[in-house]
Amino acid sequence: MGRLIVALIAGSLFGSGLFLSGMTDTTKVQGWLDVFGNWDPTLAFVMGGAIIPMAIAWQLTRVTRKPVTGGSFPAPPDAKLGRNLVLGSVLFGIGWGLAGLCPGPAIASLSYAGPGGLVFVAAMLTGMWLAPMLRARLDRVAQPE
Amino acid sequence: MEMDWIMGLIGGMLIGLGGAAYLIGNGRIMGASGIIGGLVDGSGHATAAERIVFLAGVLVLPILLTPLFGGVDTHITDNMLVLVAAGLFVGVGTRIANGCTSGHGVCGISRLSLRGMVATVFYILAGGLSVVLFRHILGVI
Numbered sequence: 001m002g003r004l005i006v007a008l009i010a011g012s013l014f015g016s017g018l019f020l021s022g023m024t025d026t027t028k029v030q031g032w033l034d035v036f037g038n039w040d041p042t043l044a045f046v047m048g049g050a051i052i053p054m055a056i057a058w059q060l061t062r063v064t065r066k067p068v069t070g071g072s073f074p075a076p077p078d079a080k081l082g083r084n085l086v087l088g089s090v091l092f093g094i095g096w097g098l099a100g101l102c103p104g105p106a107i108a109s110l111s112y113a114g115p116g117g118l119v120f121v122a123a124m125l126t127g128m129w130l131a132p133m134l135r136a137r138l139d140r141v142a143q144p145e
Numbered sequence: 146m147e148m149d150w151i152m153g154l155i156g157g158m159l160i161g162l163g164g165a166a167y168l169i170g171n172g173r174i175m176g177a178s179g180i181i182g183g184l185v186d187g188s189g190h191a192t193a194a195e196r197i198v199f200l201a202g203v204l205v206l207p208i209l210l211t212p213l214f215g216g217v218d219t220h221i222t223d224n225m226l227v228l229v230a231a232g233l234f235v236g237v238g239t240r241i242a243n244g245c246t247s248g249h250g251v252c253g254i255s256r257l258s259l260r261g262m263v264a265t266v267f268y269i270l271a272g273g274l275s276v277v278l279f280r281h282i283l284g285v286i
Contacts, residue, residue: 002170003170003171003195004194004195004198006166006167006170006171006195007167007171007195007196007198007199007202008198008199008201008202009163009166009170009202010163010164010166010167010170010171010175010199010202011163011198011199011200011201011202011203011206012163012202012203012205012206013159013160013162013163013166013202014159014160014163014164014175014177014199014202014203014247015202015203015204015205015206015207016156016159016206016207016210017156017157017158017159017160017161017162017163018156018160018203018207019156019206019207019210019211019214019217020152020155020156020159020210020214021152021153021154021155021156021157021159021160022149022152022153022156022217023156024207024217024219025217025218025219025220026219026220026221026222027220028149030276030280030286033269033272033273033275033276034273034276034277034280035273036277036281037276037280037281040149041150042149042150042152042153043153044153045150045151045153045154045157046153046154046156046157046160047157047250047251047254048154048157049153049154049155049156049157049158049160049161050157050158050160050161050164050250050251050255051157051161051251051254051255052158052161053158053161053162053164053165054161054164054165054168054251054252054255054256055255055256056165057161057164057165057168057169057255058168058255058256060165060169061168061169064169066172067168067169067170067171067172068169068170068171069170069171069172071171071172072172073168073172074168074172074173074174077253077256077257077258077259077260077261078258078260079259079260080260081259081260081263084241084242084243085242085243085260085263085264085267086242086263086264086267087241087242088237088238088239088240088241088242088243088264089238089242089249089263089264089265089267089268089271090238090267090268090270090271091234091237091238091241091242091271092234092235092238092239092242092245092268092271093238093267093268093269093270093271093272093273093274093275094231094234094238094271094272094274094275095230095231095232095233095234095235095236095238095275096231096234096235096246096268096271096272096275097271097272097273097274097275097276097279098227098230098231098234098275098279098286099221099222099227099228099231099232099235099286100220100221101221101231101235102177102178102235102239102245102246102247103177103178103181103235103239103245103246103247104177104203104245104246104247106232106235107177107181107200107203107204108203108204108206108207109207109219109221110204111204111205111207111208112207112208112211112216112217112219113219113221114221116219116221116222116223116225116228117219117221119225119228119229119232120221120228120229120231120232120235121232122232123228123229123230123231123232123233123236124181124232124233124235124236125181125185125236126232126233126236127232127233127234127235127236127237127238127240128178128181128182128185128186128236128237128239128240129185129186129236130233130236130237131182131186131236131237131240131241132186132188132240134237134241135240135241138241
């Protein structure tokens with residue numbers, strides 16, 4: 001039950017933040033990416049604002065040692081980069097620029113983006129469902145050492 | 146314009162507080178694509194309930210806040226082909242890269258993860274090129 005309450009609080013803060021920051025507005029995202037057009041710096045403020053409490057939280061994990069609801073904190077970040085990280089991020093970026101939506105805002109915008117939001121999320125879920133198969137196929141292609 | 150930046154900063158801090166609550170409370174990294182993807186491909190079966198509750202919060206809060214702050218126009222394109230293509234790219238890409246703007250961006254950069262920083266550089270570069278190509282060269286968005 002504790003884990004569910006934490007998840008609800010976290011999701012609610014995330015949803016409120018996406019809404020108030022304007023990240024559910026696709027023109028703000030595309031405006032930030034559009035350095036050759038009418039550049040909108042808002043997204044940089046959102047990212048910077050989000051990183052501050054999150055950086056403090058990572059420092060706090062050293063003090064508290066264990067999450068409030070038990071279990072353990074995530075392992076230290078993996079130092080290995082790999083082809084999938086770059087390839088996947090490039091594919092994600094293409095779609096992000098094309099529609100101005102990433103996964104979090106896509107879910108948030110389901111509440112008021114009408115049929116367009118539904119179509120985007122349905123396609124995104126299909127992509128997420130296909131990804132493990134594509135990933136397995138990529139892994140069969142010899143990884144450069 | 147400056148008001149947008151202030152709201153961006155405030156909203157961003159709320160997003161970061163959400164990530165902080167998820168980490169300190171449940172010991173999990175708040176990555177939207179991982180939370181959704183784990184439900185779609187079954188890899189997050191054991192933690193399905195908390196994933197669903199998290200996403201319910203993301204979905205419902207904008208509805209609750211709309212009467213207070215007014216509705217926001219998403220300016221989402223009505224070109225269905227663009228939406229389907231973009232959705233597929235975002236879905237496949239974030240799962241192959243194992244993260245998106247929240248997981249690699251917010252949660253990764255804040256702990257100086259090299260993977261998070263490299264992913265962020267590549268999806269921003271690709272996003273910028275995508276806008277140049279599809280808006281300024283092809284004119285489809």
